[in-house]
Each structure stands twice: as C-alpha cells, then as structure tokens.
Amino acid sequence: MTKEGKEILGVQSARNSLIASTLLASSALVIAFEMIKEFVALDEGGTIDSVQTGAAMLCIAFLLCSFFFFSMSIRAAHHVSFLVCSHTWHDCDESVLDIIGSKSRNQTLEDRVRIVVGTMKSHTLHFSAGMRCMYLAVPAGLWLLGPWWLLGSTVAIITFVAALDHKVL
Numbered sequence: 001m002t003k004e005g006k007e008i009l010g011v012q013s014a015r016n017s018l019i020a021s022t023l024l025a026s027s028a029l030v031i032a033f034e035m036i037k038e039f040v041a042l043d044e045g046g047t048i049d050s051v052q053t054g055a056a057m058l059c060i061a062f063l064l065c066s067f068f069f070f071s072m073s074i075r076a077a078h079h080v081s082f083l084v085c086s087h088t089w090h091d092c093d094e095s096v097l098d099i100i101g102s103k104s105r106n107q108t109l110e111d112r113v114r115i116v117v118g119t120m121k122s123h124t125l126h127f128s129a130g131m132r133c134m135y136l137a138v139p140a141g142l143w144l145l146g147p148w149w150l151l152g153s154t155v156a157i158i159t160f161v162a163a164l165d166h167k168v169l
Helices: 007-045 050-085 094-099 109-145 147-165
Strands: none
Touching: 007 050, 007 109, 050 109, 109 147
16 A cells, blocks of 8 residues: 555545445344344333334344345455456466366456456445445334334435435535
C-alpha cells in the first residue's frame, strides 16, 4: 500500500466492499438469531398473537436472505481478488501446463478481463440484493409495533430507495 494513484483505488474499493459485506452479513445473522430467541421466549409465555408471529417470521426471513446475499457477495469478492492477482498460463512451468486444459491455456487478456467483470457484477448484484433485504426487514420489524408503524416505515423505505435508485441522494 505504498503506491499512490488511481490503480490503488480498485484494490481499496474491493477491500472496503468485502469488509462491508462481512459486517452486514454478521449483523443480519445476529439480529435474526436475537429475534428468534426473543420470540421463542415470548411464545412460551403465550403472549403473542398470529399477526405478531407472522411479522417476526417475515422480518427473520428478510434478515436470513440478507445474510445469504452478503455471503455470496463475500464469495464473489474473494474470487475477484484471486482473479486479479493470478497470472497468465503462458508464464507457468510445463508440468503445470500439462494439467491445465487447452481451453484455459488459450485464454487471452480480454477473456480474463471479461471473467473479472462478470464476477464483479455478481458481487455488486448480491451486495445490492442483501441491502434491499435489510431495507425490507425494517418495515417488517416495525410491524410488530403496529400497522401505522408498518405503513410509515414502508413509505419511508420506498421513498429512500427510490431516491437512491434515481440518484436524488
């Protein structure tokens, strides 16, 4: 990390995205398990109705989906880091080239760039889907407080996501 310039920005962006995915995945899982624990404790007391149970299960489902998407984002980010750092097969020993198929041996730089771009698109798609699931967990969780909380938070989330999607914010 002693270099300065534009080439280091790609490495730092990938690292920051990987750290964000890791933090959000672990947060989603911890919150989901805490909600499960609390609702099991409340259910034993018999103080929960079916609407509250449904709202809690919906929120937990969104959080677990978020964890899955962030985990897939982490996986894709790791693949990108390995793909960027790997070298071409032309620089390998003959013993390694015997193991590798002819299709892999004949990959050009453009092919490798195409693979990295596709993997990076997968990473950003999974990260975006994970964030959307986290956004959807908020109204589902606030539904436990009442229907007006559900309505208000849904309108707020839709407004927020629309502003993000249309680059207003």
